[in-house]
Amino acid sequence: MNDDTFWQHAVDAASQRYPVTDRHARRFARAKLSHDRVFRQIFQQGMVPAGARVLDAGCGQGLFACVLRVLQQAAQRGEWPAGWAAPPSGARVLGIDPLLHDVERARAALGPEATFACADMRRFAFPPSDVVLFLDTLHYIAPAEQIAVLAAARQALQPGGCLLLRVHDASLPLRYAFGLWADRMTMLLHGGGFGRLAGCTPAGWRERLQALGLDVQTLPMNGRAPFRNLLLVARLPAPGTARITAAPEIPPRAV
Numbered sequence: 001m002n003d004d005t006f007w008q009h010a011v012d013a014a015s016q017r018y019p020v021t022d023r024h025a026r027r028f029a030r031a032k033l034s035h036d037r038v039f040r041q042i043f044q045q046g047m048v049p050a051g052a053r054v055l056d057a058g059c060g061q062g063l064f065a066c067v068l069r070v071l072q073q074a075a076q077r078g079e080w081p082a083g084w085a086a087p088p089s090g091a092r093v094l095g096i097d098p099l100l101h102d103v104e105r106a107r108a109a110l111g112p113e114a115t116f117a118c119a120d121m122r123r124f125a126f127p128p129s130d131v132v133l134f135l136d137t138l139h140y141i142a143p144a145e146q147i148a149v150l151a152a153a154r155q156a157l158q159p160g161g162c163l164l165l166r167v168h169d170a171s172l173p174l175r176y177a178f179g180l181w182a183d184r185m186t187m188l189l190h191g192g193g194f195g196r197l198a199g200c201t202p203a204g205w206r207e208r209l210q211a212l213g214l215d216v217q218t219l220p221m222n223g224r225a226p227f228r229n230l231l232l233v234a235r236l237p238a239p240g241t242a243r244i245t246a247a248p249e250i251p252p253r254a255v
Helices: 003-015 023-035 038-044 063-076 100-113 143-156 173-189 202-211
Strands: 053-057 092-097 115-118 129-135 157-168 215-221 229-235
Touching (some): 023 063, 038 063, 063 100, 157 202, 202 229
Parallel strands (some): 092 115
Antiparallel strands (some): 157 229, 215 229
């Protein structure tokens, strides 16, 4: 089985975890997991290690937890692409989201295989975590709140752990504006209103993360026109590990 076929099987299985009566959740899961390569890239490059405690801040209907569980089951069957990093065996997700109907969808899809809470990341007590996800979520809160939330996540992060931020690239104004418009439409359709969004340039994000003592790398993610997104990998060095003084960009891998 080649990589693309393996991933498509994972997408199908993750989508089918949602109740057959919830057609919207199934359609959204299939479309998002098929076309948004951030999910595949995270697992292909081993950004979630075995046994990791994952906090998904702004989890929506639990897509990340769904595909994680499907991939774990595939690995248990001996189905894992040879060119991928080690599977995330034993990793477990705690997802939080302020929209109750999305949290209920996540619970329906995962049951006891993951934990979900209806909560606002700005007022949530972050538990000890090895990976904290902010996938297209931080720009929904104000800049000062973003800084406070990142500081809280950093405090919860265990040595060697990382924050994964997928963000719009505000250094490209037209693409940035289009991305924010698309997110406003998504927010409106999901019942979250039509609020004001606040992004940042890649340099600005790196500065914030490095000020928290994190080593930061960037990965182009869904950079096809008209979108321009980046995945920031911000890692807390383990004790005795030398700090990275530069902020290199990870070359993209074909997916």
